[in-house]
Amino acid sequence: MKKRQVSRRVVIIGAVAVGPKVACRVKRLDPNAHVLMIDQDEFISYGGCGIPFFVSGDVSDVKELMSTSFHMLRDPKFFRNVKGVEVRTRTRATEILRETKEVVVEDLNTGKVEKIPYDYLVLATGATPRRLPIPGSDHPDVFTVSNLHDAVAIREKLSRGEVGTAVVIGGGPIGCEMAEALADMWGVEVSVVEILPTLLPAFLEPPLARIVQKHMEEKGVSVYTGETVEEIREENGTFRVKTGRRTLSADIVIQAVGVNPRGELAVKAGLMTTPKGAIAVNERLQTSDPFIYAGGDCIEVPHLVTGRYVHIPMGSLANRQGRVIGTNIAGGYATFEGVVGSFCLKVFDLGLATTGITYEQALKEGFDPVRAYVVQSDRAHFYPTQGLMYMALIADRKTRRILGAQGIGKNGDAVVGRINSIAALLQLGGTLNHLSNLEIAYAPPFASAMDIVNAAANTAENIIEGLNDTIDPDEFIEVFLGEDSGDRVRVLDVRSPVNARPFVERFGERWINIPQEELLDRLAEVPEVENLMVFCNSGLRSYEALRQISHHLGRKARNVQGGAALIKMAGLLPENGDD
Incomplete structure (x- = not known):
């Protein structure tokens, strides 16, 4: 030949x-x-x-x-x-x-x-993986999980029963995945230390990040946010990881602080x-x-x-x-135009996905962003396997261009599918109008007739047009539980009495319950206060109530975004917790 x-x-x-x-x-x-x-x-x-x-x-x-x-x-x-x-x-x-x-x-x-x-x-x-510029970070048994050699070494330590406790430094994607890997299968007592106030800070809005943290803590992982690791010290085969607030003991330390x-x-x-x-x-x-x-x-x-x-x-x-x-x-012509930053992650029983940029990132980039939180079933609400999905959508107020989106839910494939659809629009400079009318394949086992991505766009449009004056979950907690809230702040809960009762009993006259279906007949009971916040399970019924209050009483009020579902899932206001 x-x-x-x-x-x-x-x-x-x-x-x-x-x-x-x-x-x-x-x-x-x-x-x-x-x-x-x-x-x-x-x-x-x-x-x-x-x-x-x-x-x-x-x-x-x-x-x-x-x-x-x-x-x-x-x-x-x-x-x-x-x-x-x-x-x-x-x-x-x-x-x-x-x-x-x-x-x-x-x-x-x-x-x-x-x-x-x-x-x-x-x-x-x-x-190359980053190592913190602190004493002890270069110890050969302080791992970075950057290659298969590290992976094999960690797995062998686990298999030999040498790891009972672990500290993971960094609350980003790799940190969260490694925390689950150690805790779920091997039963290791894991602590995660993150320097910023929330986990996954570059990817998730604060309430969604707190959903992840709360879920990890429910699975036995200790999470310490807002703490800086100052030193890693080995003493007789055990590591001492010192932060500004505490010292954690560990048989193994993993640095997941980027590359x-x-x-x-x-x-x-x-x-x-x-x-x-x-x-x-x-x-x-x-x-x-x-x-x-x-x-x-x-x-x-x-x-x-x-x-x-x-x-x-x-x-x-x-x-x-x-x-x-x-x-x-090979002689052809191809280009790589760029990215929109799409990402997905499994954390124990939760699936999460993001695309584009966060609200804070949008502010830094000079946009005038608006942020909409939506909570809705990922399938038809009557279908047996439906689960709630928690979504944040960020758009530019002036141009209505979509800037980013994030979703969390227990049906991870459903979350990833929704975020992928928004990612495709982001690459083309899509607007809220495009997303509001985005055609989503529909059947009850897979989606709602008005899908959550459509609902998120509609919510953002209503906010921009002044029809839905909102307050984000974090701000709601800060304002309502603030020391000087006094008589100036009231919550109108438009859920059923059964759902509202724990809050009414806890907060007394500051938490008024008028079911949404009774509101038109009980408008006289709506308190006339400086700061009235309307509350329901997801933000939908409270939006309807907001419009009725505005039309019939001519008063201003704010809709608590995400409602009880998001606040409870994020652990922001436990029904039986302390203020």
């Missing part, structure tokens, strides 16, 4: 997510290309997002994270025989010689150094990088050298809502970027 002439030599540095996608795409489009992947680790092409589920035991064998859906192990032999791609593991790239188009590499097993020529080079160098893009090779080669150290790329994912591409956790990309460049380390983005790079290297 006549030997085929090589059309192009492609060298890929990094073989976890972006690298394999680029390699396979190039070989499919150009079978004559010679593609070489190098990686300094022996583990390649694995699902890093699955690490918490391997630690928990949901994934029984670490090889499952490195296998195809057909249970083929993605090792060098697989790539050579199935994909036609050469792979060299335990090989570190130390320098890029752009003038001669060569990469200097070192074999970590033998120490041999050599130069590898390329026509096109791909940087898929990923990111930094790895751009060292690019900097050394004189390529452009961003202020955060990420490799700068254009929409075709080319670096400042047109023969060098980069993708995945080592780059920043435009945020389609804010227009700013952001670092979002996610395997899903890496795979899509890998396809774009592969297409361009």
Whole structure:
């Protein structure tokens, strides 16, 4: 057989997510290309997002994270025989010689150094986990869960029964997932410490974040927000984690405080990088050298809502970027326009998803945001498996452009589906009118006739148009329980007497119950106070009551967003708790 002439030599540095996608795409489009992947680790092409589920035991064998859906192990032999791609593991790239188009590499097993020529080079160098700049953070048994080696080491400690207590530093996605992994399967006593006031601060509005915290605490996880870790100290095999308020003991400590893009090779080669150290790329994912591409956790990309460049380390983005790079290297033309920041997470029995930006982020970006909270069944309310979904929608008051959305519910697939539909609109600059009329496939086992995404848009429009004067759950608690609230604040509860009774008994004349269906006949009983707040289970009946009070009495009142359902789920006002 006549030997085929090589059309192009492609060298890929990094073989976890972006690298394999680029390699396979190039070989499919150009079978004559010679593609070489190098990686300094022996583990390649694995699902890093699955690490918490391997630690928990949901994934029984670490090889499952490195296998195809057909249970083929993605090792060098697989790539050579199935994909036609050469792979060299335990090989570190130390320098890029752009003038001669060569990469200097070192074999970590033998120490041999050599130069590898390329026509096109791909940087898929990923990111490095952050470690806190405090004493003890660099202890070898203080883990960061950044790779399979950490995952295996943690799992082995758990399997040997060496872990009874754990401290997870960081209340972001990885921190929450690791807390569940340790507590749920292994019965470890877990504490989570987060420096900011709420968990998942970059992703969720405060009431929704408190739903997550309350649920984790119900599952036995201790959560300490607003606390800074100052020191990690080992004493006779036990760690002492000192914060500004307490000292926690632990058999194992996990730092989940984010990652930094790895751009060292690019900097050394004189390529452009961003202020955060990420490799700068254009929409075709080319670096400042047109023969060098980069993708995945080592780059920043435009945020389609804010227009700013952001670092979002996610395997899903890496795979899509890998396809774009592969297409361009093989002679095609593809672009990666940017992201809207979609994200989902499972925390014990809850599923949550977000897209776009939060209310606070919108303020910082110069928008005039409005925030709507909606609580509604994720299926027809009469269908047996329905569950409440808690949603926040953020939009710009002036343009009515959608800026972000968040959802939480026990039927996680339903939550993710709704947020994904809003994410699609965000990418196109969608407005509240688009979402209000968004066509959602309907049948009682799957959705309501007026879906929650439509209801959220309608609520936001009513707020903007002045028809629904609202108060957010956090502010409601602060105002109603404030020391100077006195005679100035009253709550009109329009739920049934059975539902309202615990609050009426607790707060006396400050909490008035007039069922919504009786309100028109009892308007004379509505208190005339400076600050009247109307309350129901979700915010829907209270909105109707608000309109009736405005029309018939000409008085102002505010609707408590999310009502009793959101406040109770977030633990903001326990019926039998102390003020």
